[in-house]
């Protein structure tokens with residue numbers, strides 16, 4: 001069965017989503033906190049981003065990731081969401097939040113364990129490079145086919161995770177950074193000190209484009225959507241630490257007045 005079929009089985013309400021017997025409350029659409037009588041997951045996605053993912057997977061019918069890493073899972077709902085869509089053999093995930101001890105997530109993890117081994121790391125920071133390497137080696141057997149980073153959406157943290165994990169990815173595998181463009185969205189055009197502590201993640205998107213254009217071979221190509229950027233792994237192996245800067249060639253003659 002193709003990945004796109006899974007998207008076509010989704011039944012959307014205004015505040016929730018029913019999908020293959022699972023019930024997701026859409027955190028960003030909820031206007032009430034009314035209890036529901038069925039076990040629910042919480043999903044931090046609106047329909048527009050899910051529609052973009054459908055478009056993305058429709059272009060690659062042969063892509064079937066076996067080992068997935070998800071960075072930023074809130075209470076774990078997106079783990080169940082992606083597992084139902086992709087049916088990988090292993091999913092590892094992390095979030096800085098403490099373990100929500102959600103019995104629904106525990107029951108789901110148990111119910112799929114013959115098909116998919118799910119490992120969630122709570123109270124875990126996406127910049128913890130030794131943890132990231134341990135997850136890559138121990139939870140995902142040293143090979144990661146698909147990554148979604150939906151955590152801080154901050155330039156430095158996002159780059160640290162990317163540089164640490166990308167070397168574990170084989171040619172053709174895909175690394176997604178969600179919400180890379182928030183600096184350019186109308187609703188963020190307000191002064192907000194929290195959002196001004198770091199460079200914009202779109203500067204990272206530009207560096208990824210620079211690396212691709214430098215024909216470094218580490219990145220095959222990137223695909224830019226409004227709500228996420230997809231980085232497709234190239235053929236060049238990386239040994240030791242990966243520094244994105246070192247994969248970029250820049251002419252030294254660039255007039256300083258145009259430099260960013």
Ligand SMILES: C[S@@+](CC[C@H](N)C(=O)[O-])C[C@H]1O[C@@H](n2cnc3c(N)ncnc32)[C@H](O)[C@@H]1O
Pocket residue numbers: 042043044045071072073074075077078094095096097124125126127150151152157
């Ligand atoms: C947008 S939510 C993720 C939602 C989830 N992927 C979904 O689609 O439902 C972002 C998550 O990133 C987590 N986060 C924030 N800073 C983090 C960090 N430094 N390391 C790991 N996770 C972090 C937050 O706790 C939050 O759960």
